[in-house]
Amino acid sequence: MKRIYIVLFIIAGIILGIYSVKIENFNFGGNTRYTNEEMKAMLFPNDFSKVTLYNVVRSKLKRKYNIPFIQGVDIYVTGLHSADIIVYEKSIVGCVKYMSSYMYFDKDGIVVESSNTLLYGIPVIDGLDFGRIVLYEKLPISNENVFKDMLDITQVLVGYGINVDRITISSDNNITLYMGNIEVYLGDSSELNGKVGELRDIWGKIKDLSGTLYLDNYNPLKDNTTYTFKKK
Structure with missing residues (x-):
């Protein structure tokens, strides 16, 4: 019986030793949607989630x-008390309002996220005629030309x-951009690169x-492009 207690004591000591070695230094990379502290709170919400062996x-x-x-x-344990965390964010170029949610889509028009929150820097697209939107499927826009222009x-x-x-x-x-108190009328989708480049300049x-x-x-084809700005 004494031998059993010794074994149990050793096992308890090993478990306690493992549990006591935790990650304290977190190095984040790739995250722009969330701060380092927000990512830390979501990935390491309690003491056990910070245990080094668990993260290995x-x-x-x-x-x-x-x-x-x-x-x-991706979590890379770099030492007994340190880890590098690489975050891969979903590629999002725009969103549409659907019922009470914002449906975010990628460069291919695939809906990759649904949220009640409007992200900074992500434009809301208006004027589209679409049916029922399903997550991880292509936006159901009936007019292919409009879809391509979007x-x-x-x-x-x-x-x-x-932004x-x-x-x-x-x-x-015809496309119009809204940026604060300014509307930018681009007209049709011809020469979009040139028009947006002019806007930037x-x-x-x-x-x-x-x-x-x-x-x-x-x-x-014109060296000096003219534009019109009408104040409100």
């Missing part, structure tokens, strides 16, 4: 985490690093104004 095991298992807007997470303008904006509050696409495929001159910028007459 779960890093090998490639566990999936049900975190909004996050595609995946994807084109959102990707061009991402490419130029321009837009809202985008409207009319039934005749002149934004510093008009960003504090209120009115409508007309870029529908943009012509890449």
Whole structure:
């Protein structure tokens, strides 16, 4: 019986020793939607989740985490008390309002997330005619031309690093951007790269104004493109 107690004591000591070795230094990378502290709270919510051996095991298992807007997470234990956490965010270029939620889609028009929260820097697309939206499926937009224009303008904006509050696409495929107190009328989807490039170049001159910028007459063959800005 004494030998059993000794074995149990040794096992308890080993468990206690393992439990006492925890990650204290967390180095995050790749996260822009959440702060480091927010990611830490979601991935390491209690003492057990910080145990070093536990994180060695779960890093090998490639566990999936049900975190909004996050595609995946890799945890690399770099020492007894340290770990590097690499966050892979879902690629999102825009969203549409559907019932009481925002449905976020990627560059291919696939709905990748549903949330009641509107993310900063992600434009809301208005003027679209769609049916029932299903998560992880393509946005059900009946007009393929409108669908293509939507994807084109959102990707061009991402490419130029321009944040837009809202985008409207009319039934005749004319595009208008809404940026604070300024509306930017692009007209049809022709020469989108040039139009958005022009917007980027002149934004510093008009960003504090209120009115409508007309870029529908943009012509890449002209050296000095003229544009019209009407103040409100």
